[in-house]
Amino acid sequence: MRIELSFPSxxxxxxxxxxxxxxxxxxxxxxxxxxxxxxxxxxxxxxxAIEHGNALVADLPARVRLDFTANxxxxxxxxxxKGFDFETRDFSVFxxxxxQERGRxxxxxxxxxxxxxxxxxxxxFAVTMVKIPKGASESAG
Amino acid sequence: MKIKERRRDGxxxxxxxxxxxxxxxxxxxxxTLKQLLHEGHSRVIVDLGRVTWVNSTGLGILISGxxxxxxxxxxxxxxxxxxxxxxxFMVTKLYSVFESFKDEGEAIASxxxx
Numbered sequence: 001m002r003i004e005l006s007f008p009s010x011x012x013x014x015x016x017x018x019x020x021x022x023x024x025x026x027x028x029x030x031x032x033x034x035x036x037x038x039x040x041x042x043x044x045x046x047x048x049a050i051e052h053g054n055a056l057v058a059d060l061p062a063r064v065r066l067d068f069t070a071n072x073x074x075x076x077x078x079x080x081x082k083g084f085d086f087e088t089r090d091f092s093v094f095x096x097x098x099x100q101e102r103g104r105x106x107x108x109x110x111x112x113x114x115x116x117x118x119x120x121x122x123x124x125f126a127v128t129m130v131k132i133p134k135g136a137s138e139s140a141g
Numbered sequence: 142m143k144i145k146e147r148r149r150d151g152x153x154x155x156x157x158x159x160x161x162x163x164x165x166x167x168x169x170x171x172x173t174l175k176q177l178l179h180e181g182h183s184r185v186i187v188d189l190g191r192v193t194w195v196n197s198t199g200l201g202i203l204i205s206g207x208x209x210x211x212x213x214x215x216x217x218x219x220x221x222x223x224x225x226x227x228x229x230f231m232v233t234k235l236y237s238v239f240e241s242f243k244d245e246g247e248a249i250a251s252x253x254x255x
Contacts, residue, residue: 010164011162011163011164011165011166014160014162014196015160015193015194018193018194032224033228036224036228037228039194040194040196040225040228040229043162043194043196044197047162047196047197047198051163094234095233098233098234098237099207099208099238100204102197102198103197104197104200105197107232107233108197108229108233111232112232
């Protein structure tokens with residue numbers, strides 16, 4: 001099943017995708033921890049989308065597509081920006097300085113998602129995050 | 142994000158509520174701490190019990206506050222960190238930086254033993 005939404009590139013709307021994920025996820029076999037981890041990752045992606053991709057231009061919407069089943073919750077966030085050099089970045093590397101004030105968002109996304117991917121499409125940039133409920137992965141063997 | 146401030150036993154408790162993220166939150170938190178330091182208060186507890194979520198920029202705001210107080214020989218400790226925020230602290234290793242409590246009395250008492 002799919003839900004698509006878009007919101008203006010303003011911080012006040014960052015809670016919208018979180019609310020949708022929590023609401024939809026509550027009907028699926030995900031633990032609260034799994035939902036929170038996915039939500040946290042999506043909020044990071046949306047933050048990057050509005051701040052970097054869309055440069056906080058309110059008229060430029062951030063778009064979010066949620067595709068979900070009982071065994072998989074996939075969220076893709078789209079913005080109008082050029083993205084970054086994801087092809088050469090290693091997201092598994094923890095930021096050098098624990099106390100640095102920025103630069104830990106991608107690491108958080110990498111840590112919390114079962115799958116994380118990036119792409120350039122239609123002149124913009126997309127981040128796709130996937131969460132698979134533990135029960136589903138165990139039953140799949 | 143909203144901030145409610147109260148004082149107890151020489152310690153300032155800042156109750157944050159809502160979402161801690163980028164944008165105007167940064168200036169609000171920063172100016173609140175600056176005002177406290179100006180008034181001579183450097184022992185601060187940040188109560189996150191009513192915070193819905195924090196993004197990485199919000200973490201940066203807390204870290205900036207922590208560093209500002211440290212530079213001024215003060216201390217910032219956390220109270221009522223939810224499971225959701227605690228998992229972020231674990232992944233980002235910030236649990237090794239921030240002292241965290243579930244009880245306000247214990248948090249306040251900890252300043253006396255520092």
